[in-house]
Amino acid sequence: MFKGSLTALITPFRGGEVDDGAFQRLVEWQIAEGTHGLVPVGTTGESPTLSHAEHKHVVELCVKVAKGRVPVIAGAGSNSTEEAIDFTRHAKSVGANAVLHSTGYYNKPTQDGLYRHFKAISDAVDIPIFVYNVPVRTIVDIQVATMARCAELKNVIGVKDATANVARVTHQRLTCGKDFVQLSGEDATVLGFMAHGGHGCISVTANVAPRLCSDFQKACLKGDWKTALDLHDKLMPLHDALFVETNPAPVKYAAWRLGIVNSPECRLPLAPLTEPTKKAVDDALKRVGLLQAKAAE
Numbered sequence: 001m002f003k004g005s006l007t008a009l010i011t012p013f014r015g016g017e018v019d020d021g022a023f024q025r026l027v028e029w030q031i032a033e034g035t036h037g038l039v040p041v042g043t044t045g046e047s048p049t050l051s052h053a054e055h056k057h058v059v060e061l062c063v064k065v066a067k068g069r070v071p072v073i074a075g076a077g078s079n080s081t082e083e084a085i086d087f088t089r090h091a092k093s094v095g096a097n098a099v100l101h102s103t104g105y106y107n108k109p110t111q112d113g114l115y116r117h118f119k120a121i122s123d124a125v126d127i128p129i130f131v132y133n134v135p136v137r138t139i140v141d142i143q144v145a146t147m148a149r150c151a152e153l154k155n156v157i158g159v160k161d162a163t164a165n166v167a168r169v170t171h172q173r174l175t176c177g178k179d180f181v182q183l184s185g186e187d188a189t190v191l192g193f194m195a196h197g198g199h200g201c202i203s204v205t206a207n208v209a210p211r212l213c214s215d216f217q218k219a220c221l222k223g224d225w226k227t228a229l230d231l232h233d234k235l236m237p238l239h240d241a242l243f244v245e246t247n248p249a250p251v252k253y254a255a256w257r258l259g260i261v262n263s264p265e266c267r268l269p270l271a272p273l274t275e276p277t278k279k280a281v282d283d284a285l286k287r288v289g290l291l292q293a294k295a296a297e
Contacts, residue, residue, distance in 0.1 A: 001071050002098065002130075002158065002181050003199040004036030005090050005217040007206040008044035010262040011058055018054055020061060022261045027065040029260065030206075034214035038062055041075035042100055043137065044248045049267040056090050063095045063147055073130060073202075077102035081120050089127040093153060098128035100160060100202075105138040111146045122155040127172045134162040134185060144171045147264050151176035160185040160202050161193070169196035171262040191232045194220035205238050208254045234288060241284035244277045246270060254281050258290060 007030050012022035027038060034252050040062040041047045041055050050058065059074045066072050074096035077086035084101055091099050101121060103114055122129055131150055135141040141163065150156045158181030161168055166189055169182050184193040184201040193201070194217075200246070206213040212235055219228040242250045253273050256264035264272070272282070285291040 002037060002073070002128075002183070003217075004221065005034070005206050005210065005213040006037035006039055006071075006073065006183065006202045007035050007210060007213075008042050008185075008202050008204050009038055009040045009062070010207050010252050010255060010261070011041065011045040011050065011266065012104060012252075012255075012263065013265045014263045016265075016267075018050075018058060019262055019271060023058065024065050026207075026255075026260060027062055030210050031066065031069050033210035035070060035206060035210045036200065036214065036217065037071045037101060038066055039073045039075065042077075042132075042202070043075075043077060043102075043134070044204050044207070044251065046248060046267055046270070047075050047077070049270075052086075055087065056094075057090055059096060060094045073098040073100050075100050077132060079107045081117050084117070084121055085124045088121055088127060088129075092127045093179055096127070098120060098130060099125075099155070100130045100132050102132040102269045103138045103142060105140075108139055111143055114140065114142055115146055115149050118150050118156060119153055120244060122153040127155060129153075129158045130160050130181070130183065131156060132160045132162070132185065134160075136162070142284055144168070144175055147172055148175040151180050157181055158183060158199075162186045164189045166192035166196050169193055169198050173197055187242075188236070190216075191220070191228060194228070195225070204242055204251050205235060207251050208258055208260065208285070209235060209238060209288060212288070213215060217263040218283045222270070233261045237284040237287045238290075241280045244280050245273055250272050250281050253278060254285060257282065 012019040074091035076099040078084040133142040162185030216231040253264040
């Protein structure tokens with residue numbers, strides 16, 4: 001169920017509020033374009049600045065619009081274990097297929113603290129759990145030995161790995177087992193991740209290039225590495241441009257430029273893009289062929 005191209009969905013805003021209509025259109029378009037799964041209210045969905053009510057509302061909306069056509073992995077992470085459990089219970093109650101949990105950002109827990117955090121969530125709610133390892137944001141890296149401990153928990157079924165260390169895929173497969181689902185969280189290194197035996201990617205770029213990302217993942221999963229390499233080369237300028245400034249500001253701007261959402265706005269402390277970054281994103285959209293295609297419609 002959890003493989004291929006899964007989109008780390010942006011949360012569209014308009015006038016400071018969640019834009020329900022734009023979000024619903026985004027979900028429908030993603031499914032129509034071949035996306036294999038949806039991940040609302042993760043980092044790309046600006047979960048740190050959503051109120052609890054907004055967070056839960058966006059998860060409900062995603063599940064409602066998806067209607068079971070593709071799996072929904074709801075962001076439920078928090079640096080408070082009790083809060084993470086609450087988000088997880090809610091995600092299960094509204095029909096999400098799985099949840100995604102980051103490490104204890106800012107708290108900086110030990111490896112044993114990380115394990116205990118994920119164990120508490122797994123013990124509290126019976127729903128598939130993906131552990132999210134993103135040390136560039138959280139400081140803390142989930143070591144392979146700790147990941148193996150987590151893999152033994154009854155509900156932990158996989159990882160979103162944003163370490164950019166493709167060798168981790170092999171190390172984690174050897175310690176966690178071949179059935180442990182490994183999803184990349186880093187678009188620029190996803191080709192190597194898949195070649196090492198990954199199962200898919202929770203992608204930022206897929207917000208604006210879902211068809212290309214889906215085709216890339218299908219090629220990887222079939223072992224068609226020539227096609228995968230060609231598609232990766234095509235997408236690489238976009239992968240790079242969408243991280244010139246802090247995610248999700250560039251991808252929200254790109255989605256606005258393509259008419260996918262009504263506004264590029266993010267919530268503070270994320271600032272609007274600088275003019276040089278806007279140009280970099282525009283140039284990348286043109287190189288990939290997305291901006292021209294939109295203009296021709």
